[in-house]
Amino acid sequence: MKTGTRDDHDVTDPPSSALSDACTARDGRIHRPLDRSARVFVAGKSGLVGSAVWRRLRREGFSDLVGPRSAELDLRERRAVLGWFAAARPNVVVVAAARVGGIKANASRPAEFLSENLRIQVNVLDAALKHGVQRLLFLGSSCIYPKFAEQPIREEALLTGHLEPTNDAYAIAKIGGILQVQAVRRQYGLPWISAMPTNLYGPGDNFHPEHSHVLPSLIRRFHEAKESAARSVVNWGSGSPRREFLHVDDLARACLHLLEHYDADSPVNVGTGTDLTIHELTQLVADVVGYQGSIEWDREQPDGTPRKLLDVSRLTALGWAPRIGLREGISQTYAWYVKNLESGTLRH
Structure with a gap:
């Protein structure tokens, strides 16, 4: 049904043929391989996550991928997005587009x-x-989860407490997306799903000195300190918060796995199930980069959430597990950073 005045902003009921007829287990487990010739729209194809999803789908044999850059399609412009969908007619959509940033940017x-x-x-x-x-x-x-959620964080913790103030605006937006997916499932029966990745890193990341996340920021900071022979590097906060990190190529594998093996209302956490302190992370990055100086902490700056470790049992029960260890992933990312820094193609 539709209400209100018809215009190009209307959302119409999808055709009944769009409804899934596959059998779904009570826990959401399915086995529904995607057609490799289906048209797949990767929204945010140029970003860290979108580019990794694109690489994985190409590797898995998908032959009709579409992902216009922001200069070609501004996803903030409603008329443009509706017009593009009308012309492109994708069968599958991965929504990896977002404005993202670290604590300072948020x-x-x-x-x-x-x-x-x-x-x-x-x-x-x-x-x-x-x-x-x-x-x-x-x-x-x-x-999206409460600042003081019980650890490790289960999907059921959503909307059970106050958010971390330094990124509550971003979190509220993402919560809105999850609820919209759930609303579409309830109202129209479409098999849409949501996934909640932990902290991500890898090739294609943003290494901006002010707007980047913690791991790429550390890579850049320690590399520049090594190149300039700096005696010390100052990091924000106390170094005590604990964080979990997942290589973006592992996330891309998880995305395809979920599309082919999961169909339920609840979002699914995607992570490694292990964490470390920011202090331990800085020591690891410094070691990989080869920085020999001292590491200091500016305790006047915010720490953010004390701990944010995801319970990934729902995803592992579906048969998925990460493959890239943290030291290996940081080494790969640092090599990519140096290569692109030297060639002038780095995103920052």
Whole structure:
């Protein structure tokens, strides 16, 4: 049914043929391989996550991938998104597009993080619904969970407590995306799903000195300190918070695995199930980079959430497990960083 005035902003009921007829287990387990010739839209194809998903799908034999860059399609512009879906008609959508950043970027520009992410999500999900997209995966973030959630964090912790103030605007936007996916499932029966990745890193990351996340920021900081023979490097906070890190190529594998093996309302955590302190992480990055100086801490700066370790039992029960260890992944990422820094193609 539709209400209100018809215009190009309307979202229509998807055709009944869009409904899934596959048998789904009570815990959401399915075995539903995707057609490798299906048209798959990777929203955010140029970013850290989108580029990794694109690489994985190519490697798995998908032959019709589409992912216009932001200069070609601004996902914040509703008319443009609806028009693009009408012309492209994707069968599968992976929503990896988002405005992202570290603590400083989130804390200093919350209005932008809230507004832009909400617009991106609503536009893409509405257009996917209007044009009967058969399968959709929305990627959220582990920051959606309460600041003091019981550890490790289970999916059921969502909306049970207060958020971390330094990134609450981003978190609220991502929560909105999860709820929209669940609402579409309830109202239209489409087999759309959501996944909540932990902290990500890898090739294609943003190494901006102010806007990047902690791991790429550390790589850049220690590399520059090594090159300049700096005697010390100062990091934010106390170094005591614990964080979990997942290589983006492992996330990409998990995305395809979920699309082919999961169909239920609940979002699914994606991580390694292990964590370490930020202090331990800095020591590891410094060792990989080859920095020999001292490491200091600016305790006047915020730590953020004390601990954020995901319970990944739901995902591992579906038969998935990470493959890339943290030291190996950091070494690969640092090599990629140096190569692209030297060639002038680094994103920062």
